[in-house]
């Protein structure tokens with residue numbers, strides 16, 4: 001199997017963080033978003049929406065969607081558990097992960113696409129979209145700040161898929177100058193600093 005991957009993008013990064021935390025090694029092949037390689041007819045056959053990451057199994061079948069790929073690996077390799085060990089824990093972790101993706105990573109992506117010079121000419125950049133995204137982002141960060149509290153990880157005392165998604169989202173914001181100010185969210189800021197020291201954060 002192999003993963004089609006690109007280092008400058010948040011969804012491939014959250015999968016790499018997850019795999020590093022699990023200690024799972026999978027071959028990767030770079031597909032450059034910057035060079036338009038996700039939009040070639042060959043790549044669109046692997047994922048009609050052109051997004052990364054994509055998991056290709058040994059029989060050649062291809063599967064997009066980072067979260068679905070994490071769930072697949074979690075079923076193959078349940079240890080260490082990164083979604084929880086009981087139905088209630090999984091319910092809680094999955095819900096928090098959704099806040100991290102829909103409230104943070106996706107909002108950061110919208111801000112970056114509508115402000116960064118890389119996307120000028122590729123996207124019809126709109127200040128109204130940035131304003132909306134910033135509002136949703138602020139309320140999501142406030143909710144996560146309360147949820148994290150003094151816990152070492154986003155969903156408790158061990159890393160989960162929620163950490164992978166939140167770290168990839170905030171790391172993308174920092175790398176792409178999205179001006180996400182964490183000073184009002186002290187618990188998120190502390191967690192971001194601490195998680196950033198883990199080897200998986202450099203994956």
Ligand SMILES: N[C@@H](CCC(=O)N[C@@H](CS)C(=O)NCC(=O)O)C(=O)O
Nearest residue numbers: 009010011038050051052053065066
């Ligand atoms: N929901 C998808 C999103 C995939 C996605 O949009 N990936 C971006 C990078 S973060 C991408 O590859 N964009 C390039 C393109 O759309 O051509 C996932 O979680 O994997």
